Amino acid sequence: MKKKKLVLMVLGVLLAGVLSGCSGASADETTYSKIIDKGEMTFAMTGAYPPFNYIDENGDLAGFDIEIANAIAAKMGITAKPITVEWDGIIGGLTGNRFDMILGSMAVTDERLKQVSFSDPYYYDGAQFFAKAGSGLNNISELKNGKVGVVTGTTFHEYLDGMENIAEILQFQSDVDNFKSVDQGRSDGLVTSKVVGARAPIDYGVAIEPVGDLLYTENIAIAIRQDDKELLEAVNTALAAIIADGTYAEISNRWFGMNILEK
Helix, strand or coil: CHHHHHHHHHHHHHHHHHHHHHHCCCCCCCHHHHHHHHCEEEEEECCEECCCEEECCCCCEECHHHHHHHHHHHHHCCEEEEEECCHHHHHHHHHCCCCCEEEEEEECCHHHHCCEEECCCCEEEEEEEEEECCCCCCCHHHCCCEEEEEECCCHHHHHHHCCCCEEEEEEECCHHHHHHHHHCCCCCEEEEEHHHHHHHHHHHCCCEEECCCCCEEEEEEEEEECCCHHHHHHHHHHHHHHHHCCHHHHHHHHHHCCCCCCC
């Protein structure tokens, strides 16, 4: 009886191995190979950062980031599938394998580089302080016990943390609410992307204006898990291709009237 059980156990193990081989599963399969096999890559953003990524009047995701993702995917011979995630949990979602990459206007920082890898920059930006139009301010440093808004989890929050004249940092899930807070006098100003803030009066009818010089500049890139080196190389190759053939410039000029990859 014992010998019979042993034989059955061995046969079971062998059969499981055969079935595993037939299914095509491989311990060596990479994120990149899975993407190519499936013909689809998933990328995350908040969907609340217009004009880079947002929900349009039809309920669809739209914006510069979406079009860049589609262009990169096309060069890779696949399609791009967007996923919306709240910003303060987006890196955890990537490292937790919920999606393949973050293509949602993420700035490269030393702290983030400890957790993820980044592609070559796909645009350059800068942190700008905006106040209500006619505020009379010349610089953010002129505020006294200032109340300034940011989107939760951004580098803008970290910067304001080091300013002694800022008494309160208001946190928002999107810049749309941030704009309205300034426009309605509920805060003294906000810090956001120079490009995003510059479009706010046009897109949302809010009376805000840039005040002072850029607080700092940023490289914006695509975040990819650190062990996905093959995918990182493929994304960089595709990004270089859409820059070289003019696709990038066409998309950027349509959204911003300029090439935002040029410093």
